[in-house]
Amino acid sequence: MENAEVLIDCQSVWKVFGERNAEAIEAITAQGLSKRDILRDFGCVVGVSDASLQVHRGEIFCIMGLSGSGKSTLIRLLNRLIEPSLGTVLVKGQDISKMDAAALRRTRAEHIGMVFQSVALLPQRNVLENAAFGLEVQGIPRNERNRAAAAALAKVGLSDWTKHYPSELSGGMQQRVGLARALAADPEIILMDEPFSALDPLIRRQLQDEFRQLTKELGKSAVFITHDLDEAIRIGDRIAIMKDGALIQVGTAEDIVMNPADQYVADFVAGISRLHLIKAHSVMVPVVDWDGPVDDLPRCDPEADIDALIAQITETSADALAVQEDGRVVGVVSVRNLLLGVRGEAGTDPIGAEA
Amino acid sequence: MMRLDPGAFLAPAVDWLNANFHPLFAVITDVIEAVLGGIEWLFLLPPPFVLIALVAVAGYALGGVKTAILAALCLAYCWVMDLWDASMQTIALVLVAVTIAVGIAFPLGIYAARHRRLEAVVRPILDAMQTVPPWVYLIPAVIIFSLGTVPAVIATIVYGVPPMLRLTTLAFRGVPTDLKELGQAIGAKPRTILFKIELPAATPTLVVGLNQCILLSLAMVVLAGLVGAGGLGAEVTRGLTRMEMGLGLRAGLAIVAVALLLDRLSRGALQGRRKA
Numbered sequence: 285m286e287n288a289e290v291l292i293d294c295q296s297v298w299k300v301f302g303e304r305n306a307e308a309i310e311a312i313t314a315q316g317l318s319k320r321d322i323l324r325d326f327g328c329v330v331g332v333s334d335a336s337l338q339v340h341r342g343e344i345f346c347i348m349g350l351s352g353s354g355k356s357t358l359i360r361l362l363n364r365l366i367e368p369s370l371g372t373v374l375v376k377g378q379d380i381s382k383m384d385a386a387a388l389r390r391t392r393a394e395h396i397g398m399v400f401q402s403v404a405l406l407p408q409r410n411v412l413e414n415a416a417f418g419l420e421v422q423g424i425p426r427n428e429r430n431r432a433a434a435a436a437l438a439k440v441g442l443s444d445w446t447k448h449y450p451s452e453l454s455g456g457m458q459q460r461v462g463l464a465r466a467l468a469a470d471p472e473i474i475l476m477d478e479p480f481s482a483l484d485p486l487i488r489r490q491l492q493d494e495f496r497q498l499t500k501e502l503g504k505s506a507v508f509i510t511h512d513l514d515e516a517i518r519i520g521d522r523i524a525i526m527k528d529g530a531l532i533q534v535g536t537a538e539d540i541v542m543n544p545a546d547q548y549v550a551d552f553v554a555g556i557s558r559l560h561l562i563k564a565h566s567v568m569v570p571v572v573d574w575d576g577p578v579d580d581l582p583r584c585d586p587e588a589d590i591d592a593l594i595a596q597i598t599e600t601s602a603d604a605l606a607v608q609e610d611g612r613v614v615g616v617v618s619v620r621n622l623l624l625g626v627r628g629e630a631g632t633d634p635i636g637a638e639a
Numbered sequence: 640m641m642r643l644d645p646g647a648f649l650a651p652a653v654d655w656l657n658a659n660f661h662p663l664f665a666v667i668t669d670v671i672e673a674v675l676g677g678i679e680w681l682f683l684l685p686p687p688f689v690l691i692a693l694v695a696v697a698g699y700a701l702g703g704v705k706t707a708i709l710a711a712l713c714l715a716y717c718w719v720m721d722l723w724d725a726s727m728q729t730i731a732l733v734l735v736a737v738t739i740a741v742g743i744a745f746p747l748g749i750y751a752a753r754h755r756r757l758e759a760v761v762r763p764i765l766d767a768m769q770t771v772p773p774w775v776y777l778i779p780a781v782i783i784f785s786l787g788t789v790p791a792v793i794a795t796i797v798y799g800v801p802p803m804l805r806l807t808t809l810a811f812r813g814v815p816t817d818l819k820e821l822g823q824a825i826g827a828k829p830r831t832i833l834f835k836i837e838l839p840a841a842t843p844t845l846v847v848g849l850n851q852c853i854l855l856s857l858a859m860v861v862l863a864g865l866v867g868a869g870g871l872g873a874e875v876t877r878g879l880t881r882m883e884m885g886l887g888l889r890a891g892l893a894i895v896a897v898a899l900l901l902d903r904l905s906r907g908a909l910q911g912r913r914k915a
Contacts, residue, residue, distance in 0.1 A: 365823055393826030404817040408839050421827035421835065469825070 288340040290374075291473050291505050292362055297335045297371030299357050299529075302328030309369050319528060331357040333529040335371075339473070339505055344496065346508045346520030347531075354529035355509045359475050362507060363396045364388060375473070393422050397466030401478040403458045405450040411437065412446035415464040422469070429468070436468040437461070439498060456487040463495070467502070474499070476508040480515065492518050513552055517541075517561065525549050537561050558626050559591040567625035568607045568615030578613050581606040586614065590625045593617055653779045668789045671735065675788055678731040687718045694900075702907030709903055713896035722893045728870035730897055732863060733856050736792045740799035740852055748807025748848075749833075758808060765801040773798055773862055781866055791863030791872075798859050799852040806848030810841035846909045850902050857898045871897070 300308045300322065308326040311317045319330040332354045339345045349355040360366040362373060364380050373380050375391060383391065397418070405414050412430060413420075415437050419429035437443055440460040450458055459479055466474050476495075480488045496519050499506050510516050516523045517537040524534040525545075533545035538561050544550035565586040571578060584596060584605040597605055597619065604618040657664070682690065691714045698710035717726035751758040773794050780790035814837045822832035838845075864872025871890050878887025 360820075363824060365820055389826035389828065391826070392824055396824075398821070398824040400817050400821065402815070402817045404815070404821040406818070406836065406839065417835075418825040421822070421825055421831045465825075475824075 288342055290338050291341055291376055292337075292339040292507065293372075293374040293377075294335060294337045294358075294362065295372045295374070297358075297361055297368045297373060298333055299331040299354075299361060299366060300328045300369045301331055302326065304328055305369055313370065319530075330354075330529050331366075332361060332368075335361075335526075335529075335531050337524055337531060337534060339507055341472070341505055342500075342503050343521045344499055344506045344508060344519055346510060346516035346523045347526055348510055348513055348516040348523055349526030350511055353526045355511075355526050356477060357529075358526065359477050359507055359509050362475060363392055363398060393418065393469060395471050395473060397469060397471040397474040399459070399462045399466050399474065399476045399479045401481055403450075403455075403462045405458055405461055407450055410447055410449050411442060411453070411461050414450065414461055415446075415468050418465055418469045432470070433464065433468045436464040439467060439502075440464045440494070454487075455483050456491060459483065459491065463498075467498075467504075472505060474504055474506045476506055478509050478511065481511065488515070489518075495519065513556060517556065525552065538563065538566065542566055559594075560589050562590050562625045564588045564593055564605075564607045564617055565609075565615070567621045568617045569621060570615050571606075571613050574616040576604070576616075578606045578616060581616065583608045583613075584617065585609075590622055593622055597622070649779075653782050657783050664783050668784055668787075671789050671792055672787070675731050675735055675792070678734060679728055682727040682731060683724065687714075687723050691715055691718065694904075698904060698907065701904060706903050706907050710900050713900040716896045717893050720889045720893055722871060722874060722890060725869065725871045725874050725890070726893055726897055728868075729857075729860050729872065729894070730901070732788060732792060732795070732860065732868060732870055733853065733897070733901065736795035736856050736859075737799055737849075737852055739792070740796045740856070741803055741849065743796070744800045744803035744848075744852070745807055748804045749811055751804070752808045752811035761804070765804060768797055769801045773859060777862065777866060786867040788863070788868040790866050791859070791868035794862060794866075795856045795859040799856045802851035802855060803848045806844055806851065807841075810844030810848065811837060813844060814840040842909060846906055849905055849909065853901050853905060854898055857894055857901075860894060 298309065298312060300312075302308065304326045305328050308317075308322045308328040308330075311325065312322065317325070319333055322328050322330050335358055337345065337347075347355045347358060357366060361368050362375070364373070364383075368381060376395060378391070380388060380391060406417065409417065412433055416429040416433035419432055424432075434443070434446060437446060440463055442457060442460055442464065445453065445457065450461065453461065462479065463474075479495075480491050483491065492515060495506075508516070508519055510519075513523075520537065522534060522536055523540055524531045525540065525548075526532070527548055533540055533549050535543075540549060541553045541556055541558060541561050544553055563586065564584055567590065568586075580602075582596065582600050582602050582605050584593060584607055586607050586609050588596075593605060597603070597617075604616050606613045607615040607617060685693070691711050694714055695707045695711040699707035714726075717723055747761070751761055776797055777790060777794050780793045784790045784793065818836050818840055819832060822836045827835070860870060860872040861875050862872065864870065864874070864876040867873075871894050874890035875887055875894070878884070878890060
């Protein structure tokens with residue numbers, strides 16, 4: 285993933301709202317004022333402060349933050365629905381803030397799809413016409429755009445609903461139409477602005493799984509905004525935690541849960557189930573620190589998650605598993621390590637070795 | 640004590656306009672009268688029952704059976720009451736006045752929806768226009784355009800613009816932000832966003848604005864009768880001056896019938912038979 289092409293490169297982007305934003309920006313560049321200083325001295329609200337992120341091809345990048353954290357502003361900076369005050373956003377290597385109106389429209393139409401929390405379907409158009417709307421404004425002929433829209437609707441499982449109107453659909457189905465509309469134009473990048481937040485928990489989970497599967501299948505990249513850490517972990521390849529306009533930690537779900545950058549993140553991840561997040565290699569005791577014999581222990585994979593390890597260990601009479609990588613035992617996971625892992629603590633402490 | 644009289648400044652201004660721009664006003668008069676005459680002629684060309692049938696068909700196409708029956712009944716009333724010619728004159732006058740009023744108010748309203756500063760300028764003017772009794776601006780209109788249909792059309796336009804403009808602004812302000820964002824996010828041109836996203840979303844409120852515009856214009860029709868524009872207004876005025884209750888009532892009800900007709904047809908035309 286790290287080696288894949290960078291589709292969105294967001295470099296030290298700021299967004300300051302308020303009448304005196306120009307002065308505020310100058311103060312930020314010259315004196316490095318903080319968000320609070322800016323509010324006090326200029327009466328300006330800093331929506332996004334010094335955000336840098338990269339989205340690679342094929343990656344789902346989640347931005348998690350509570351309301352008011354600036355995540356909706358940040359995602360709108362990526363397709364320039366909001367003009368950045370400072371910093372650069374490169375989409376496929378092109379600086380979008382330097383594009384003229386026509387080039388920007390082309391980039392949005394061809395490379396960046398967007399799905400909204402409110403779905404934003406046009407009520408007077410049926411499902412097919414809604415899904416085809418992005419292509420329609422590009423001037424694609426009716427037959428061609430209807431074919432693409434029908435194919436996109438088929439991907440989200442709505443083939444039977446093309447002639448219906450949005451008001452006749454449930455919330456979950458409406459959001460599928462929103463996704464189909466974004467997919468119909470076949471963009472490389474899809475921006476998802478809290479798309480599932482308004483849905484019932486059960487439908488939400490179903491859509492999360494379908495979305496992840498579909499995105500991976502089609503090889504799309506996505507930036508996914510959510511206020512729900514569970515959702516971010518379920519969907520995201522990498523997660524950025526946002527607070528007060530700043531990205532305070534970016535990493536995989538496992539990174540964030542195992543090594544929270546600060547107390548805020550730690551509090552956030554405290555309630556998250558570790559069962560599917562933490563892998564054997566993070567909880568194991570290195571084989572050199574292990575006193576007991578390893579030859580008789582059942583073998584497991586370093587990428588196996590805690591849930592799988594617990595299942596394996598309870599099936600056998602052993603009270604530890606040997607982690608085997610490339611035919612070599614590299615560590616041992618004891619029951620104690622697993623319990624520590626469930627609590628979110630790394631298992632490399634030497635006490636584990638004494639068990 | 641000094642007395643401030645705005646008329647002392649305005650009257651010479653009107654006189655000056657009248658003296659120096661007479662040819663321009665003459666052209667405006669000719670054009671409006673020609674258009675009005677043309678529409679009237681067209682309405683009076685077929686026998687009334689043919690026109691009633693045509694309107695019923697149009698009503699059916701625009702709004703279904705109910706609209707068709709109502710439209711036919713409204714026109715039939717005008718015919719049966721022997722007010723056919725007057726009704727057609729009135730409808731022509733309202734059509735022309737409303738078209739011009741919408742032509743002014745609609746673009747201005749969209750503009751005002753996007754620029755708050757313009758709205759801040761326009762709003763008090765509108766309030767004044769709506770509050771000042773129309774008789775007052777009828778005076779300069781008659782001075783400049785002389786008696787007849789044209790000052791009536793002008794007065795009707797002045798009366799019809801404020802509600803249309805106000806509701807146009809409201810309608811475009813009320814378009815959900817996410818729909819406008821959608822337009823931008825899919826790379827639509829501003830024109831496309833206007834016609835394919837904003838206009839459909841604004842239509843319900845625009846229909847209300849158009850109805851207001853039509854109904855207020857009809858209210859001005861009586862006044863138009865006073866300055867010699869003919870039509871149902873003239874009949875009402877005649878009823879009043881001769882103290883003929885019967886005539887006044889018949890003509891008054893005919894105005895109601897015309898109002899209903901125009902309201903339902905315009906509503907049907909704009910909303911279509913889309914699903915609720």
